[in-house]
Amino acid sequence: MVVNLSNRVLGTEVIEACRSGDREAFRVLYETYKDRVYSIALHFCHRDRAMASDVTQQVFLKLTTSIRRFRGDAEFSTWLYRLVVNACMDAARSRMPQAVGTDLSRMDTLAAPGSQEEDYAHTQMANSVREAVSALPPKFRIAVLLRYFDDLSYEQMAKALHCSMGTVASRLSRGHKLLAERLRDVTGTRPRRRE
Amino acid sequence: MCTRHVSRNLAAYIDGGLPPVNARQTEFHLEQCGSCRGECDQVRRGMAMVEHLSVIEAPEAIWFSIEAALQDNQQREIRMAGWWRWALAATVVLALAGGALWRLAQPAGARWEVVRLDGSPSVAAKPIGGKGQVGAGEWIETDARSRAVVKVGEIGSVEVAPNTFVGVVAARPGEHRLALVRGEIRAKITAPPRLFFVNTASGTAVDLGCEYTLHTSEDGFGTLQVTKGWVAFEWKGLESLVPAGASCQTRPKLGPGIPYFDDAPESVRRALEAFSLGNNRSEALSTILSESRVRDTLTLWHLLSRVEGGDRGRVFDRIAALTPVPAGVSREQVLELDPETLKRWKEELAWTW
Numbered sequence: 437m438v439v440n441l442s443n444r445v446l447g448t449e450v451i452e453a454c455r456s457g458d459r460e461a462f463r464v465l466y467e468t469y470k471d472r473v474y475s476i477a478l479h480f481c482h483r484d485r486a487m488a489s490d491v492t493q494q495v496f497l498k499l500t501t502s503i504r505r506f507r508g509d510a511e512f513s514t515w516l517y518r519l520v521v522n523a524c525m526d527a528a529r530s531r532m533p534q535a536v537g538t539d540l541s542r543m544d545t546l547a548a549p550g551s552q553e554e555d556y557a558h559t560q561m562a563n564s565v566r567e568a569v570s571a572l573p574p575k576f577r578i579a580v581l582l583r584y585f586d587d588l589s590y591e592q593m594a595k596a597l598h599c600s601m602g603t604v605a606s607r608l609s610r611g612h613k614l615l616a617e618r619l620r621d622v623t624g625t626r627p628r629r630r631e
Numbered sequence: 632m633c634t635r636h637v638s639r640n641l642a643a644y645i646d647g648g649l650p651p652v653n654a655r656q657t658e659f660h661l662e663q664c665g666s667c668r669g670e671c672d673q674v675r676r677g678m679a680m681v682e683h684l685s686v687i688e689a690p691e692a693i694w695f696s697i698e699a700a701l702q703d704n705q706q707r708e709i710r711m712a713g714w715w716r717w718a719l720a721a722t723v724v725l726a727l728a729g730g731a732l733w734r735l736a737q738p739a740g741a742r743w744e745v746v747r748l749d750g751s752p753s754v755a756a757k758p759i760g761g762k763g764q765v766g767a768g769e770w771i772e773t774d775a776r777s778r779a780v781v782k783v784g785e786i787g788s789v790e791v792a793p794n795t796f797v798g799v800v801a802a803r804p805g806e807h808r809l810a811l812v813r814g815e816i817r818a819k820i821t822a823p824p825r826l827f828f829v830n831t832a833s834g835t836a837v838d839l840g841c842e843y844t845l846h847t848s849e850d851g852f853g854t855l856q857v858t859k860g861w862v863a864f865e866w867k868g869l870e871s872l873v874p875a876g877a878s879c880q881t882r883p884k885l886g887p888g889i890p891y892f893d894d895a896p897e898s899v900r901r902a903l904e905a906f907s908l909g910n911n912r913s914e915a916l917s918t919i920l921s922e923s924r925v926r927d928t929l930t931l932w933h934l935l936s937r938v939e940g941g942d943r944g945r946v947f948d949r950i951a952a953l954t955p956v957p958a959g960v961s962r963e964q965v966l967e968l969d970p971e972t973l974k975r976w977k978e979e980l981a982w983t984w
Binding site for chain 1: 638639640641642643646648649670673674675676677678680681682683684685686687688689690692693694696697700701
């Protein structure tokens with residue numbers, strides 16, 4: 437079972453409005469995807485909030501400049517997650533410079549709501565899982581996170597990850613197997629679900 | 632007899648992502664091969680483990696920084712466009728081009744002066760000496776012993792209290808917008824309404840020509856206290872109008888609280904707090920209604936749109952008992968929250984606020 441937030445699907449009119457430069461529409465788009473993008477970035481970037489904030493910011497800024505080129509030949513979410521994958525991989529290769537003079541590293545620690553995060557903060561199981569996910573090789577990690585944080589099909593994941601569906605399946609198999617091996621001593625508890 | 636191992640496909644098999652033929656082959660193989668069956672269990676277990684990850688809410692600060700960056704880009708584009716216009720004009724009238732050049736050379740995104748009052752406040756993470764400048768996308772931070780004052784274009788000033796983190800989102804003639812992440816600011820604005828805004832995690836303070844203090848904690852709980860004029864505090868269609876001498880509490884995800892006068896009876900303020908928190912709302916509402924003075928119709932008027940059914944009728948009756956209902960305002964229209972009627976009534980009531 438994956439986290440399914442797909443009830444908040446954007447209508448084409450919102451995307452069209454974004455393409456014509458409508459700032460309000462862009463805010464709607466941002467609100468729809470921001471938590472998923474941030475969560476993927478945060479878990480990918482070893483829980484580094486500043487880096488996750490930078491990745492999220494870069495993704496949406498890139499989106500504003502390139503959405504005019506989005507022709508609807510792919511699903512929007514696939515296209516968006518391709519940006520997320522690129523930004524995460526760039527961040528993994530090198531720590532990204534601060535954007536537009538904004539000191540997000542400090543901003544983030546001050547402004548982060550953290551309520552849902554706090555729910556798990558003291559849960560040993562959740563911590564162990566986070567650590568195990570962080571320790572996965574980047575290509576496995578991003579595949580595992582994409583599968584979990586959005587209900588993408590294997591075809592969509594393949595497009596976002598620039599690889600074949602077979603490679604997606606292989607990375608997911610190996611990634612989850614590695615997780616199970618690293619967490620074999622952790623006794624199972626029921627995860628809390630988001631609605 | 633085991634066919635080719637299926638390790639690569641196990642995740643897709645579990646997720647139902649394999650074509651039917653491949654799924655049947657995998658299933659058949661798993662029945663025969665203990666090794667792959669073991670791996671399949673591991674992949675399933677790994678997938679179950681991942682469910683312990685939580686979706687984490689993106690900090691509001693990210694949006695502020697995106698907005699600032701977008702405005703920065705927009706201003707850069709305007710400047711570029713301006714240069715092209717100048718270049719064309721220069722070929723026609725050289726004398727005019729000089730003037731155009733001068734005008735276009737002015738920064739489209741203004742920078743505001745920041746003056747140190749105490750300690751060592753910083754702008755964009757760099758401590759300022761006596762004076763500095765701040766522009767869109769940059770942040771001012773004060774520690775426990777620092778204070779600074781920002782000259783907000785031509786429309787007023789904002790004092791930044793100790794332990795405050797505040798950013799400039801927009802710095803242009805039609806929009807002066809700050810983002811207050813934590814701490815306290817005191818704004819003195821002398822400009823037409825709706826030119827100065829302060830974003831917080833729980834809503835936006837919109838200047839209607841005023842002086843006020845806005846405090847917010849890191850988790851978005853805050854207080855708006857107005858000393859002169861009016862401030863509107865807005866969040867997702869919910870609005871509180873706060874006049875001089877009144878305050879309102881703000882809470883993350885709930886937006887602006889119901890405003891109250893600072894000299895309101897303690898019992899009313901306590902009941903309002905309980906009402907806002909959802910603690911024994913009926914009893915709290917009774918206290919608010921019975922203890923309110925004429926001036927507290929500020930609170931009662933805001934309550935009208937935040938209670939339902941019979942309670943709304945009780946609020947109407949209490950206001951009507953405190954001050955005559957003006958012509959053009961009927962009980963039925965108020966109970967239906969007719970916007971024009973509520974506005975008309977507010978304008979009459981405001982004489983007592």
